[in-house]
Amino acid sequence: MGKTTTCQRKKGSQSLRQRLLLATLSSKPIIIDEIRADETIPGLQLHEISLLRLFETVSDDCRIQINETGTQVKYKPGIIMGGKNLVHNCALTRSIGYYLEPLLVLGLFGKKPLSIRLKGITNDPKDPSVDTIRNTTLNILKRFGVPAEGLDLRIEARGVAPDGGGEVLLTVPNVQALTAVQWLDEGMVKRIRGWTFSARVSSDFEHSMRFTARGIFNNLLPDVHIFSDHKAGPQAGKSPGYGISLVAETTSGCYISADTTVSCGRTDETGELDGEKQERKPAEDTGADIASWLLQEIEKGGVVDSTHQGLLFILCALCQQDVSKVRVGTLSPYGVETLRNIKEFLGVTFGIRPDPLTGTVILTCVGSGLVNLARKLS
Known part of the structure; x- marks a missing residue:
């Protein structure tokens, strides 16, 4: 009975990636129903199944149940382990950037530093390219106290759609906790x-x-x-x-x-x-x-581009229990959806204040205080 009451229930395929990530970090089992139930090809798509397998690869005791039509997923998070010499073949319906975004955050809270080789499409118009993740996303993580040593993305082969053939090597260090930020100055x-x-x-x-x-x-x-x-x-x-x-x-x-x-x-x-x-x-x-x-x-305006708003909000919400304050440009639909997911899974609510002088938006929150207990015990 206890498991039933703590299980989050969601509908639809939207934000699947974020829901799985936040469910894992908050250790909350989740059931997602009606995944493309009314579409011509119902159920999970290849890249979503591949993403679930990736979560299994970096976790221990993670349980996934998919019904026959693929329209329902039951996901019970395990312990994020990390580890060396891991390999994952990404589905070719999305690029490696789709998998890297949640993987970067998961890796921070693992028991061991993460080193994983991802194979598939490195560059695609839909997802952030591996170049953008290497040169922008990793720098955003460093703002929150992630050490530069051990944080790297090496592009070993390029691969574009439809057949891929690209290969990257991602390494992510562990952190005890993320540091709250006061990040309001965009600079010139x-x-x-x-x-x-x-x-x-x-x-x-x-x-x-x-x-x-x-x-x-x-x-x-x-x-x-x-x-x-x-x-x-x-x-x-x-x-x-x-x-x-x-x-x-x-x-x-x-x-x-x-x-x-x-x-x-x-x-x-x-x-x-x-x-x-x-x-x-x-x-x-x-x-x-x-x-x-x-x-x-x-x-x-803002301290990150619209593509990185979701990641920025998640990092703020995971910080130690201190106030984080950040400035972004116009809130993107993805950013708004992220704020909703954060409130449901982590219980963190953001204060939102428009700045009419610059046309930007200032967001404030108190972090959930997520601590990497696995690293503390090891």
């Missing part, structure tokens, strides 16, 4: 760094993106450098494609990012060639679009 942009890549296509695509993006930024500031990463052979993965990731670093140590990837010959879910991709825009247009996107993110 002092430098822009970028990374282009090409795999199984001509490096001319990279040159076009780099030249156009740099031309836009050089009108605004002098310190702009965009690196090239052309892959060949096994390191180029199994499908052709190219992409660009840009990061603006400010005087106060904020990192604002934007990225995109073009997959040559991506297929849709029915296996037919995606018609939109057949009429692909020139690479220089891709460079111009992503530069404009980064400038829009900077204009919105």
Whole structure:
């Protein structure tokens, strides 16, 4: 009876990744019903099943039950173990970035430091690229007291849709607890760094993106450098494609990012060639679009870009029982959904105050005080 009363019940496929993460950190069993129950292809998708298996890989005594139609999941969290030499083959319906976001937080509260090799798609238009996670997300974690030593993401092979073939090595250290932050000063942009890549296509695509993006930024500031990463052979993965990731670093140590990837010959879910991709825009247009996107993110204000709002709120909510105060631009739908999930699983409520002078929003909370007991006992 005790287990039934403490079990959270949710409906639908939205926020599945966040719900599993927060259920694990708060040690609350969860039942999710009606997962795409009314859709043509009901139930869990391949990447969601793969994510559940990843949670099993890094945990001990984690129990997962999926019904025959895949429309219901019962999840009982285990102990986050971490460990070395782990390997996970990610489903090719989402990129590795989809799996890395929850994995980074899980790894912090493991019994042992985490070292895991993820295989699949490294760069995709839908999820943050591995470049963005390496150059932006890891820096956000350091703000909360995560040691730089042992925190690393190494890109060993590129892989784009539809066939992947990419490989990264993630290492995450353990923490006792996260440090609360007062992070309100966005600062001014002092430098822009970028990374282009090409795999199984001509490096001319990279040159076009780099030249156009740099031309836009050089009108605004002098310190702009965009690196090239052309892959060949096994390191180029199994499908052709190219992409660009840009990061603006400010005087106060904020990192604002934007990225995109073009997959040559991506297929849709029915296996037919995606018609939109057949009429692909020139690479220089891709460079111009992503530069404009980064400038829009900077204009919105805030200490992180809209993609990282969810992670920022989760880290604040997990901090020691002290006040955290952060500034973001316009609240994204993903950010709002994250605030709801945090309240339901961790019992942490954020105070939200718009700042009319800057058009930004200031959020304040008292952390849940999550402590890594596994690390304390080891």
